[in-house]
Amino acid sequence: MRRYTLNWLMVALPVAFALLISLKPCCGKPTGKGCSETVDVAIVGGGIGGAYSAYNLRNKSLKIGVYENSDRLGGRYYTEHLANVPDQNIELGGMRFIKTAHTRLYKLIKDLNLKTEVLLNADSDSYESRVFRRNVSMTSSEYKTGQVPFNLTQEEKDNQADLLRYVFSKLTNDSLKNLTEERLFQLTVPDGRKLYQLSVVEALNLAASSEAKCYLLLQNHFNSAEIAATDMVYNYFGSHGQVYTGSDVLTVSEGMSSVVERAFEQFLNANSKHSLKKNRRLVSIRERKGKYRYKLTFKETVTADGRTQDLHHWRSNNIVCAKRVILAIPMFALSKINWAPLRSRHFTDLLLNTFKVHASKVFMTYKSPWWLEDTKYPTRTLQASGLGSALGANKVTPPLKDYLYDRLALAFGIPRCSIPEPLSAIAGFWIKYPYGGGWVLTRPGYTFDDIISGFRRPSDRHDVFVVGSDYAARDVTGWGEGALMTAESVLEEFFQNPLGHQQ
Ligand SMILES: *[C@@H]1O[C@H](CO)[C@@H](O)[C@H](O)[C@H]1NC(C)=O
Ligand SMILES: *[C@@H]1O[C@H](CO)[C@@H](O)[C@H](O)[C@H]1NC(C)=O
Ligand SMILES: *[C@@H]1O[C@H](CO)[C@@H](O)[C@H](O)[C@H]1NC(C)=O
Numbered sequence: 001m002r003r004y005t006l007n008w009l010m011v012a013l014p015v016a017f018a019l020l021i022s023l024k025p026c027c028g029k030p031t032g033k034g035c036s037e038t039v040d041v042a043i044v045g046g047g048i049g050g051a052y053s054a055y056n057l058r059n060k061s062l063k064i065g066v067y068e069n070s071d072r073l074g075g076r077y078y079t080e081h082l083a084n085v086p087d088q089n090i091e092l093g094g095m096r097f098i099k100t101a102h103t104r105l106y107k108l109i110k111d112l113n114l115k116t117e118v119l120l121n122a123d124s125d126s127y128e129s130r131v132f133r134r135n136v137s138m139t140s141s142e143y144k145t146g147q148v149p150f151n152l153t154q155e156e157k158d159n160q161a162d163l164l165r166y167v168f169s170k171l172t173n174d175s176l177k178n179l180t181e182e183r184l185f186q187l188t189v190p191d192g193r194k195l196y197q198l199s200v201v202e203a204l205n206l207a208a209s210s211e212a213k214c215y216l217l218l219q220n221h222f223n224s225a226e227i228a229a230t231d232m233v234y235n236y237f238g239s240h241g242q243v244y245t246g247s248d249v250l251t252v253s254e255g256m257s258s259v260v261e262r263a264f265e266q267f268l269n270a271n272s273k274h275s276l277k278k279n280r281r282l283v284s285i286r287e288r289k290g291k292y293r294y295k296l297t298f299k300e301t302v303t304a305d306g307r308t309q310d311l312h313h314w315r316s317n318n319i320v321c322a323k324r325v326i327l328a329i330p331m332f333a334l335s336k337i338n339w340a341p342l343r344s345r346h347f348t349d350l351l352l353n354t355f356k357v358h359a360s361k362v363f364m365t366y367k368s369p370w371w372l373e374d375t376k377y378p379t380r381t382l383q384a385s386g387l388g389s390a391l392g393a394n395k396v397t398p399p400l401k402d403y404l405y406d407r408l409a410l411a412f413g414i415p416r417c418s419i420p421e422p423l424s425a426i427a428g429f430w431i432k433y434p435y436g437g438g439w440v441l442t443r444p445g446y447t448f449d450d451i452i453s454g455f456r457r458p459s460d461r462h463d464v465f466v467v468g469s470d471y472a473a474r475d476v477t478g479w480g481e482g483a484l485m486t487a488e489s490v491l492e493e494f495f496q497n498p499l500g501h502q503q
């Protein structure tokens with residue numbers, strides 16, 4: 001019997017944001033002066049940013065140590081399998097990429113001899129999402145051009161098909177066609193302020209009716225009203241955006257985690273001095289005398305049922321002494337490290353002005369695809385806003401299932417009791433340490449360059465670098481490509497350009 005998976009049911013948690021940054025130094029006293037290990041480069045983080053850094057430095061006659069907090073490699077690439085559908089990759093995190101836009105990732109996948117397959121065919125409309133807004137179920141095209149449950153003004157109705165562009169064009173007196181990054185940060189609003197100094201909601205308040213504001217915010221339900229207006233404008237109208245439209249969306253046949261696993265495998269094979277240790281959480285960085293200038297204190301952790309915790313034992317501290325350090329960790333984990341440069345005014349401002357998006361995913365499998373057969377609105381993908389849930393490592397709790405079933409019944413126009421029980425279920429939550437959220441967006445007041453250069457090297461005096469998709473900005477924040485882009489920029493500038501690109 002074939003089993004079907006209802007996936008891509010994205011659940012945006014209603015929690016707008018949480019102040020996730022603790023300014024207090026964390027736990028952990030360094031145990032004496034000695035080093036339990038010395039390395040040329042310490043790479044902290046076993047996700048795609050750490051894997052790409054390790055992979056590209058693997059043959060450079062350096063002794064490299066990699067340290068991962070949990071017992072799993074992959075970070076936000078997290079492929080799972082359910083017993084009843086063993087052939088189906090369940091991507092709890094990043095699940096896809098676009099060949100023409102994510103060129104570094106595509107090259108890496110090819111170099112690692114992994115296979116790719118089409119996840120969404122650009123020419124097929126069978127995948128058109130339905131949207132469920134204000135209790136009304138519509139196709140995406142109906143949402144764009146049909147009757148919608150929003151009281152738009154006549155002018156807004158006349159421009160409904162391209163309302164976001166219309167509103168921002170009017171506000172900035174710019175066509176927003178072929179928008180380059182340079183022009184983006186020059187855009188001004190009538191009172192003379194630069195658009196990047198305004199949040200999305202501030203900008204919409206100036207240029208749209210309150211109903212149009214709701215309509216547009218719900219259309220972008222994964223973004224936040226509090227992020228910089230330029231982030232949203234660039235995502236839709238940036239000159240790069242052309243490559244996204246009309247492209248197939250691909251995935252890795254072996255699962256997205258395999259990119260990370262295979263890159264680390266080749267890293268370890270390249271030099272017997274390299275090492276990779278799991279269940280090590282970085283607590284602090286201290287400067288020391290000598291050529292191994294950085295003393296990194298790690299706490300040993302233990303992972304059970306997908307949850308990773310510190311091993312509470314005084315012997316659980318490990319000291320790694322390193323000449324250089326690459327922190328390939330999410331921003332939330334970075335904010336918890338005890339190291340003076342991360343407490344500077346400038347760095348603290350940057351950390352506080354980011355926004356961690358509380359996205360999660362729920363997968364449920366069924367005997368047959370009821371959402372295509374027995375519903376008023378058969379569809380493969382559904383976007384619904386305002387779904388909320390309790391949290392818990394990978395478990396779909398009964399209250400969460402009940403809540404989702406209520407919403408699914410409304411969205412598909414069927415009685416709740418006609419939705420069959422799932423055969424199996426799994427959820428991916430990204431709110432907890434070390435992630436803090438699915439991805440990171442930026443509040444108003446910063447250019448993309450402020451973000452990228454601000455995070456890359458927290459202090460010019462130190463050979464400690466930061467890479468990862470949380471620090472990528474532009475259109476690749478939240479994508480694996482963003483992690484590769486930031487890693488590449490660090491490697492090219494501070495590690496003799498191992499990728500061999502022209503500078
Ligand atoms: C949507 O429908 C449900 C159930 O019929 C109802 O409880 C809820 O108030 C409705 N919400 C809106 C915004 O109309
Ligand atoms: C829609 O908005 C207009 C003003 O733009 C208002 O006059 C009208 O009463 C509103 N209709 C509804 C159904 O709220
Ligand atoms: C809008 O831009 C045009 C040129 O593109 C310019 O002629 C016009 O004065 C501008 N309007 C305002 C209000 O700035």
Ligand SMILES: *[C@@H]1O[C@H](CO)[C@@H](O)[C@H](O)[C@H]1NC(C)=O
Pocket residue numbers: 177178
């Ligand atoms: C935008 O770029 C395309 C191709 O790069 C070009 O054909 C088009 O004329 C440009 N449009 C504007 C408004 O500059």
Ligand SMILES: *[C@@H]1O[C@H](CO)[C@@H](O)[C@H](O)[C@H]1NC(C)=O
Pocket residue numbers: 058059269270271
């Ligand atoms: C790295 O070294 C391995 C052998 O250790 C070799 O097979 C491979 O071609 C090298 N790769 C690069 C990019 O130098």
